[in-house]
Amino acid sequence: MSKRLPSIIALSCFEAAARHSSVTQAAEELSLTQGAVSRQIRNLEDSLGCQLFRRVKQRLVLTDSGAQYARDIGPLLERLAAATREVQRDHARPLLVGAEPSFTTRWLLPRMESFASSYPDVEVEFANDLQQLYVTQEGFDVGILYGEGNWRDFESTLLMPCELVAVCTPALRERCGVVDDHRDLVRYPLLYHTPRASLSHLSSTWLWFNEVGMSDKQIAALSGQRFEHFQFVLDAALHGIGVAILPRYFVLQELTQGRLVEAASEPLLCGAYYVAVRHSRVGDSRVLAWIDWLMSVAEKSLPSHESQ
Structure with missing residues (x-):
């Protein structure tokens, strides 16, 4: 069926000529020669088997069939152009x-x-x-x-599992000792991660103690300094203020450098x-x-x- 349809260029030439009532202006709009536009319109008339224009005093005048065809294909060509722009826009943006x-x-x-x-x-x-x-x-x-x-x-x-680690300065671990039971981390001064209320389920502190069986009420009652962002929790740990519970990827550099050490003998997959x-x-x-x-x-x- 698609082989019987006129080409886009032929339809575009006809639509522009019909809109301007001029082959010359259609050629300028489409960046084609007048001869090319005229040939495309003749080919379109031949394929349709009817005349689309007549010349009246050096002007193009649509026939009844041409006027109806122009009304029908104009919106279709605009939709095609809009769809093309949308696809191009999607791939042009980041x-x-x-x-x-x-x-x-x-x-x-x-x-x-x-x-x-x-x-x-x-x-x-x-x-x-x-x-x-x-x-x-x-x-x-x-x-x-x-x-x-x-x-x-x-x-x-x-993508990958999330591994939470409890980290602190070497001096603080020396003072408080290594924790074997994750619940026993409460014996350390705690640096509590507290994102906004609507995002409380993303709190690394809540995730750690929830995973080991503590209730929301028990977790909320834990004492310690509270910070909204991981970076502040990390900075506080580096200053020796307490123990931080953070994803391993976030503290890997500090662990490798020895600025922080793990306070628990095992990480927590969560x-x-x-x-x-x-x-x-x-x-x-x-x-x-x-x-x-x-x-x-x-x-x-x-x-x-x-x-x-």
């Missing part, structure tokens, strides 16, 4: 990636040079507002989210990070490139690889 500020600064950015080298044509723009990521879930094509992987409107794939792709972006070539790269670097970042 890939919108949602990720927590801490994950972006401590895990993503140190590795981004390899993505830029592998995919130089893919520009990435980061969205880092926690409310945007976990509450409204708007403004990003693909997210790196903590949870169980069951977000509405997204297709999720496991939840996971997922790559969450908005349903409307599944199959997008840039999203696929991003996911392939993420999976590759995540596998290399696992402890078994880092120790090699």
